[in-house]
Amino acid sequence: MKAPIRVAITGAAGNIGYALLFRLAAGDCYGPDQPIILQLVEIPPAMKALDGVCMELADCAFPLLHGIETADNPADGFKGANQIFMVGARPRSKGMERADLIQANGPIFVAQGKAIESAAADDVRAVVVGNPCNTNALICAKNAPGVPEGRITAMTRLDQNRAVSQVATKAGALASDVERMVVWGNHSPTMFADYFHATVKGQAVTSAVDEGWLQNDFLPLVGKRGAAIIEARGASSAASAASAAIDHMSTWWHGTKEGQWTSMAVPSHGQYGAPEGVMFSFAVTVSGGEYQIVDGIEHSDFAKEKLAATGDELANEREVVKDLLG
Ligand code: NAD
Ligand code: LMR
Numbered sequence: 001m002k003a004p005i006r007v008a009i010t011g012a013a014g015n016i017g018y019a020l021l022f023r024l025a026a027g028d029c030y031g032p033d034q035p036i037i038l039q040l041v042e043i044p045p046a047m048k049a050l051d052g053v054c055m056e057l058a059d060c061a062f063p064l065l066h067g068i069e070t071a072d073n074p075a076d077g078f079k080g081a082n083q084i085f086m087v088g089a090r091p092r093s094k095g096m097e098r099a100d101l102i103q104a105n106g107p108i109f110v111a112q113g114k115a116i117e118s119a120a121a122d123d124v125r126a127v128v129v130g131n132p133c134n135t136n137a138l139i140c141a142k143n144a145p146g147v148p149e150g151r152i153t154a155m156t157r158l159d160q161n162r163a164v165s166q167v168a169t170k171a172g173a174l175a176s177d178v179e180r181m182v183v184w185g186n187h188s189p190t191m192f193a194d195y196f197h198a199t200v201k202g203q204a205v206t207s208a209v210d211e212g213w214l215q216n217d218f219l220p221l222v223g224k225r226g227a228a229i230i231e232a233r234g235a236s237s238a239a240s241a242a243s244a245a246i247d248h249m250s251t252w253w254h255g256t257k258e259g260q261w262t263s264m265a266v267p268s269h270g271q272y273g274a275p276e277g278v279m280f281s282f283a284v285t286v287s288g289g290e291y292q293i294v295d296g297i298e299h300s301d302f303a304k305e306k307l308a309a310t311g312d313e314l315a316n317e318r319e320v321v322k323d324l325l326g
Contacts, residue, residue: 001033001035002033002034002035003035004034004035004036004037004066004067005030005034005035005036005037005082005083006036006037006039006080006081006082006083006121007024007029007030007036007037007038007039007081007082007083007084007085008038008039008040008041008077008078008081008083008084008085008120009021009024009038009039009040009041009084009085009087010041010042010074010077010084010085010086010087010088010112010130011041011042011086011087011088011089011130012038012040012041012042012050012053012070012087012088013040013042013046013047013049013050013052013053014046014087014088015091015235015236015238016087016129016238016241016242016245017040017053017087017088017242018053018238019238019239019241019242019243020085020087020242020245020246021038021040021053021057022056022057022060023242023243023246024036024038024246025038025057025060025062025064025065026060026062026064027062027064028246028250029246029249029250029253030083030250030253031254032064034064035064035065035066036064036065036066037065037066037067037068037069038057038065038067038068038069039069039070039071039077039078039079039081040053040054040068040069040070040071040077041070041071041072041073041074041077041078041088042070042071042072042088043072043088044072047070047072050070051070054068054070073111073115074111074112074115074116074119075114075115075118075119076119077115078112078115078116078119078120079119079120080119080120080121081116081119081120081121081124082120082121082123082124082125083124083125083126083249083253084116084120084124084125084126084127085126085127085129085245085249086109086112086126086127086128086129086130086136086137086140087129087130087245088108088130089101089104089105089108089129089130089131089136090104090105090130091131091235091236092131092230092236093230094230094231094234097188097189098131098132098133098187098188098226099132099135099188099313099317101131101132102132102135102317102320102321105130105131105132105136106135106136106139106321106324107324108130108136109128109130109136109137109139109140109143109324110139110140110143110324110326111143112140112143113139113140113141113142113143113144113152113326114143114144116140116144116147116152117143117144117145117146117147120147123289124147124151125151125153125249125252125253125289126140126151126152126153127153127154127155127245127248127249127252128140128152128153128154128155129154129155129241129245131187132186132187132188132317133154133155133156133187133265134154134156134186134187134265134278134279134280134281134314134317135278135279135314135317135318135320135321136154137152137153137154137265137279138277138278138279138318138321138325139321139324139325140152141267141279142324142325142326143324143325143326145326149267150266150267150290150291153248153252153264153265153266153279153291154187154264154265154279154281155187155241155244155245155248155265156183156187156191156263156264156265156281157244157245157247157248157251157262157263157264158187158237158240158241158244159183159187159191159193159222159223159225159263159281160181160182160183160193160244160262160263161175161240161243161244161247162193162222162225162240163181163183163193163195163198163218163222164178164181166218166221166222167181167195167198167200167205167209167218168200170209170213170218171200171201171205171208171209173200173201177200177201178198178199178200178205179198179199179200179259179260179261180197180198180199180260180261180283181193181194181195181198181205182194182197182198182261182262182263182281182282182283183222183263183281184263184272184280184281184282184283184306184307184310185274185280185281185306185307185310185311185313185314186265186280186281186310186313186314186317187265187281188223188310188313189220189223189224189227190223190306190309190310190313191222191223191281191310192219192303192306192307192310193218193219193222193223194283194299194303195209195214195218196299196300196303197283197297215302225237248264251286252264252286252289252291253289255286255287255288256284256285256286256287260285261283261284261285261294262283262284262285262286263281263282263283263284264281264282264284264291265279265280265281265282266279266280266281266282266284266291266293267279267280268280268282268311271293272297272299272307273304273307273308273311274307274311274314275311275312275314275315275318277318278311278314278315278317278318279314280310280311280314282294283297
């Protein structure tokens with residue numbers, strides 16, 4: 001048995017937290033031979049509810065769960081953390097866009113960035129889920145200048161999973177038949193789910209599926225799926241978001257398979273025309289705990305327009321939070 005790793009989760013008593021913790025403790029992220037110690041972080045009014053979640057975790061008697069610690073602040077909660085899921089933040093409600101959450105949620109990531117820098121383990125890897133996740137991840141990273149660049153990322157894997165599932169259904173295939181489906185840019189309706197480079201059962205998606213549907217139905221469907229779920233459920237996605245967060249961190253931990261790409265929002269150095277210094281979702285491969293942005297992907301003029309629009313939006317969001325950027 002390996003030595004346990006420390007996994008911190010903020011917003012641990014919330015909806016995503018409740019869907020996430022039990023899967024982490026069951027070994028769904030790091031594998032069946034990797035014990036974990038959970039470090040659960042909440043705000044003071046939610047600590048009682050968190051106690052209840054801890055009781056339930058204990059009652060599962062998970063063999064891989066080697067400890068549960070709780071904290072009502074990130075400086076204590078991130079102590080020695082190797083892996084951090086930054087979920088704790090307000091969700092939007094009907095009629096809001098994710099960007100409308102910037103004022104409420106942005107400041108959370110100032111303190112959490114500082115806490116990562118001062119308290120987390122040297123090998124820390126973090127994913128921001130709380131919305132607007134790209135810009136929150138930027139705030140977090142800018143407030144943790146001593147943490148190596150690229151260790152703080154944002155989640156667009158849920159968008160990728162949504163895109164995979166839609167194409168698989170349309171093509172009469174399984175999700176596992178769809179490859180290289182990558183989402184570019186912001187976790188917002190401007191995101192671009194790049195169906196041009198994706199394949200289904202080894203065939204180009206553009207030849208397996210009607211292109212009119214891809215452009216006119218698929219793109220808005222994926223881009224606005226979060227709002228559709230809020231409309232239907234009366235609450236934002238939780239189990240699917242937790243599952244995607246596990247996918248994001250699991251891929252970062254275990255790596256991508258030969259020829260496989262995945263979507264991660266990471267610091268941009270202007271690749272593919274993205275604005276420099278925003279957290280932009282790119283096609284990446286992962287090996288040895290390090291991601292690499294895929295080089296040399298050719299984009300059509302249509303795709304370039306989409307990339308430019310989502311990049312502009314991220315640059316505008318950065319402008320709105322410029323006072324929080326350390
Ligand atoms: P929720 O309201 O059910 O839970 C949020 C939890 O975070 C609450 O328990 C709250 O007490 C806690 N919290 C708030 N501020 C905190 C802080 N400073 N430190 C620690 N904990 C804090 O919300 P939810 O449904 O779990 O969603 C959480 C966030 O995830 C929202 O911002 C939502 O929009 C976002 N989200 C993102 C994606 C994505 O794909 N990136 C998908 C789904 C949801
Ligand atoms: C989602 O995509 O489901 C989340 O970001 C929640 C939301 O507000 O859309």
